[in-house]
Amino acid sequence: MPISTVGYYLAKWKFTSKKPIKRAYERKDKATKAWLEEEYPKIKKEAKKDNADIWWCDETACQNLANNLKGYAPIGTHNKPILEHSAKRFKINMISAITNTGKSMFSLYDESIKIDSFIEFCKKVI
Incomplete structure (x- = not known):
């Protein structure tokens, strides 16, 4: 079957090209679900009792160069x-x-984030 026919049928069936979602093999979905259902409610209850906030923390890096480039030409x-x-x-x-x-x-931070940087940040949050 010609590739153009495949494209024709996919369009007819309302299929479009989709970029796949990336997920790490190392994910532990069952453990995460268990933590959210069992441990987090306890933490939330304790925080409410103490009139405290629960902070969710993450780190990232930003750069001025593009990570993924693609262009088109005839x-x-x-x-x-x-x-x-x-x-x-x-x-x-x-x-x-x-x-x-x-x-x-x-x-x-200009430098890589190390434990000292993280502790300094946590002290600011507290």
Whole structure:
């Protein structure tokens, strides 16, 4: 069957191209579900009793260069899209935290986030 026929039928059946969702093999869905159903309610109850907030924390890095690039050009042409950017690389690390009620806080770091940086951030949250 020609590839164009496959595309025709997929379009007719209302199928579209989808980018797959990435999930790590190391995920532990059962353990996560158990924690959310058993442990988290206890933590939430204790926080309410103490009039305290529960903070959810994560870290990330931001950079000035694109991670994934793709361009398009007509078939048979040798012209490639040109992406102009600074030759200077820039990267910054961030620790952020948010509560269930929307309070948020973050800190930026030039260096890699190590335990000292994390402890410093936690002290600010507390």
